[in-house]
Amino acid sequence: MTARHLFMISLGGVIGTGLFLSSGYTIHEAGPIGTILAYGIGAVVVYLVMLCLGELSVAMPQTGSFHVYADRFIGHGTGFTVAILYWLTWTVALGSEFTAAGLIMSKWFPHSPTWIWSALFMVVIFVSNAMSVKFFANTEFWFSSIKVIAIILFIILGGLAIFGAIHIKGYQHAPYFSNLFKDGLFPNGFKAVFTTMLTVNFAFSGTELIGVTAGETKDPEVTLPKAIHTTLFRLIIFFIGSITVMSALIPWQKAGVNQSPFVLVFNSIGLPFAGDLMNFVVLTAILSAANSGLYASTRMLWSLANEGTIPLKVAQTNRRGVPMLALCLSMVGGILALISSVVAASTVYLVLVSISGLAVVIVWMAIAISEINFRKQWLKTGHTVSELKFKTPWYPVVPWVAFIMCLLSCVLIVFDPTQRPALFYMVPFLILCYAVYYGKEAWSKHHGSTKNQYVNPDKSHEDNL
Numbered sequence: 001m002t003a004r005h006l007f008m009i010s011l012g013g014v015i016g017t018g019l020f021l022s023s024g025y026t027i028h029e030a031g032p033i034g035t036i037l038a039y040g041i042g043a044v045v046v047y048l049v050m051l052c053l054g055e056l057s058v059a060m061p062q063t064g065s066f067h068v069y070a071d072r073f074i075g076h077g078t079g080f081t082v083a084i085l086y087w088l089t090w091t092v093a094l095g096s097e098f099t100a101a102g103l104i105m106s107k108w109f110p111h112s113p114t115w116i117w118s119a120l121f122m123v124v125i126f127v128s129n130a131m132s133v134k135f136f137a138n139t140e141f142w143f144s145s146i147k148v149i150a151i152i153l154f155i156i157l158g159g160l161a162i163f164g165a166i167h168i169k170g171y172q173h174a175p176y177f178s179n180l181f182k183d184g185l186f187p188n189g190f191k192a193v194f195t196t197m198l199t200v201n202f203a204f205s206g207t208e209l210i211g212v213t214a215g216e217t218k219d220p221e222v223t224l225p226k227a228i229h230t231t232l233f234r235l236i237i238f239f240i241g242s243i244t245v246m247s248a249l250i251p252w253q254k255a256g257v258n259q260s261p262f263v264l265v266f267n268s269i270g271l272p273f274a275g276d277l278m279n280f281v282v283l284t285a286i287l288s289a290a291n292s293g294l295y296a297s298t299r300m301l302w303s304l305a306n307e308g309t310i311p312l313k314v315a316q317t318n319r320r321g322v323p324m325l326a327l328c329l330s331m332v333g334g335i336l337a338l339i340s341s342v343v344a345a346s347t348v349y350l351v352l353v354s355i356s357g358l359a360v361v362i363v364w365m366a367i368a369i370s371e372i373n374f375r376k377q378w379l380k381t382g383h384t385v386s387e388l389k390f391k392t393p394w395y396p397v398v399p400w401v402a403f404i405m406c407l408l409s410c411v412l413i414v415f416d417p418t419q420r421p422a423l424f425y426m427v428p429f430l431i432l433c434y435a436v437y438y439g440k441e442a443w444s445k446h447h448g449s450t451k452n453q454y455v456n457p458d459k460s461h462e463d464n465l
Contacts, residue, residue, distance in 0.1 A: 002218050005137035006210065006227045008144040009292060014206040015147045015238060016289040020282045022199070023243060024250070024261035030196040031187040032180040032247030038193050039239050042200035045409075046207050047232040048402035049364045051392045052371035053208060054228040058390035059374070061220040066208065067303050070366045073373035076441070080309055081433040082366045085359035087300040089205070090293035091330060092356040095337030095349075097290040098122055104283045108276075118338070125290045126331055129298065132320040136295055143288035150281040151238050154262055158245030161269055168249060169268040177248050187252065195416040201409050203239075205360035206289070207231060208367070209296055221389045228390075294330055301326035309437075354422040355429050358413070361406050362426075368403035372396055 027035045053066065062068045067086065071079025102118035109117075128139045160166040164174025186192065210227050217223050246261040249268065260282070266274035302323040305315035317323045340349040371392055378388070385391060392398050413423045 002137075002223070005141055006217055006223050007230070008141045008148075009137065009209055014204055014235070015144070015151070016203075016206070016285050019151075019203065019239060019242060020260055020262055020278070020285055022203070023246065024264075026196055026199060027243065027247055027250075027252050027261070029188065030192040031183070031185070031252050032243075033185045034188070034190070034193040035196060035243055035247065036240055038196040038200045039203075039243055040236075041197060041405075042204050043232055043235040043239065045201065045364075045402060045405045046204045046235060048398050049367055049406070050207060050210065050228045050231045052368050052399045052402060053210065054225055054390045055388060055392040056367070056371055056374055057210070057224050058221050059378075059388060061217065061224075062303070065303075066363060066367050066370065067300060068307065069370040069374065071307060073370040073377065074366060077434045077437045078366060079307070080304070080437040081430060082363055083300050083304050083309075084433050085355075086363050087297045087330070087333070088352070089356040089359040089363075090297040090300075091333035092337045092352045093293050094290055094297070094330075094334030095339075095341050096353075097286045097293065098334065098338055099341060101283060101286045101290070104279055104286070107279060121287060121290070122331070122335070125287065125294055126327070128291055129294050129327055130322055130324065132322060136291065140288060140291050140295075143284050143291060146281060146284040147288065148238070150262075150278075151242055154265065155237075155241045155245055157269055157271070158249060158265055161265075162245065162248045166269055168265075169270075175248060179248050179251055180244075183252070191415070194412050195419070197409055197412065201361050201406075202357055204235065206292065207235075208360070208363065209292055225390045294327070294334065297330040297333065298323060298327045301329055350421075351425050354425040357419075358410060358422050358426045361410055362430075365403050365406045368399040368406070371399045 023035075026038075029035075030038060056069050057065055060069070067079050067083035069079075070082040098118040098121055099114070101121045102114035102116075105117035106112060106114050129136050157166065161168040162175060162177070168175070210224060210231075242262075246265065249265050250261055254264075260278055262281075263275050263278045266278065271277070301310070302315050302317075304310045305312055305323075305326065314326050314329065315323060316325060337349070337352060340352065375385075375392075375395055379385070385395075410423070413419045
């Protein structure tokens with residue numbers, strides 16, 4: 001993968017239905033200023049985590065990176081748990097994305113069954129990942145480009161409408177930013193900002209895909225820092241820019257009640273075929289997320305097999321460098337998640353969604369702790385900070401602040417009755433993951449086999465840290 005691929009994959013992994021569909025609901029819950037504040041804090045947290053991941057990824061570019069870092073710098077059980085959590089996050093997302101893609105197509109073709117479209121998109125995404133890493137990267141580049149163009153167009157047209165250069169229905173004169181403040185700074189109270197923070201963190205999940213791609217990136221010491229340093233800037237422009245425009249043009253009480261705020265604004269401006277255009281953009285957003293998700297979950301399984309935690313044959317690649325068995329297993333996982341959303345929506349699927357929602361924040365916490373321990377170990381083996389090609393600034397303040405803010409967003413779930421079950425399902429699931437790992441280790445020792453820790457024979461002991 002090249003710099004342009006990495007730039008768009010890290011952006012494409014983040015911009016999904018959360019921004020296009022759910023953002024209106026967030027404004028409705030927290031009010032305009034509360035939502036902007038929550039997204040601003042969320043962007044800073046993500047950027048801090050990316051700075052930690054940057055140092056690790058440039059020092060040790062590995063496919064499926066943060067599971068390997070957690071394994072080496074926290075503990076084998078944590079590495080296994082992080083990989084399972086991250087694999088589950090994207091696998092569950094695959095199921096819901098294929099369903100959503102089918103539902104969008106049924107708006108255009110109302111008499112066709114949704115499952116046919118879902119199956120068709122499954123084939124498309126599977127083929128995109130099965131061809132080669134470069135083919136996947138090019139597909140993701142174009143999917144992401146459509147989303148980015150749509151958001152830039154939205155911000156430009158919305159900005160012109162805010163200042164009266166374009167007429168918008170319902171306003172006799174330029175609205176400016178009066179809708180942001182007219183009902184006070186926090187119309188539903190300041191507590192709403194914290195409950196929104198949880199959904200914001202989930203909306204930003206996908207940025208860490210930069211780390212997963214590290215082992216398959218050209219010149220990682222150049223391309224990774226470039227992608228990471230632009231993360232904060234991009235999140236502010238695309239997310240906070242869009243939300244500011246929505247909040248200025250749509251009264252917060254009306255936002256997110258019936259339809260996508262993007263469609264609402266484009267319709268009010270008088271853009272022809274606004275609904276169809278946005279449905280097309282949302283469809284590409286869904287397919288892009290599914291494409292990235294299948295890639296990420298496949299690389300996590302490959303990494304687990306490469307480390308010897310699951311059977312080694314899962315790590316075997318074909319002549320195009322694609323781990324086909326890992327790809328097929330991840331696809332089956334996505335199909336099973338899709339089936340559970342239909343057959344057992346209120347039991348199995350609810351538990352899966354709850355766990356996968358919190359999983360990304362726990363992965364971010366593991367990245368922060370891995371970076372703290374890596375730096376300690378790096379210095380202990382006689383290296384100096386100046387030898388690192390990418391350094392996390394303000395160490396150890398940045399990783400500790402990232403860890404504490406992620407931990408707070410997990411703890412704050414207790415105060416939101418709708419999201420509280422996620423915590424109740426997550427804790428037993430974490431205990432189960434550790435129990436499975438250590439149970440397997442005990443069984444292996446008893447039967448005389450050991451963990452196949454991957455070591456690159458061409459590197460020195462220090463480089464294999």
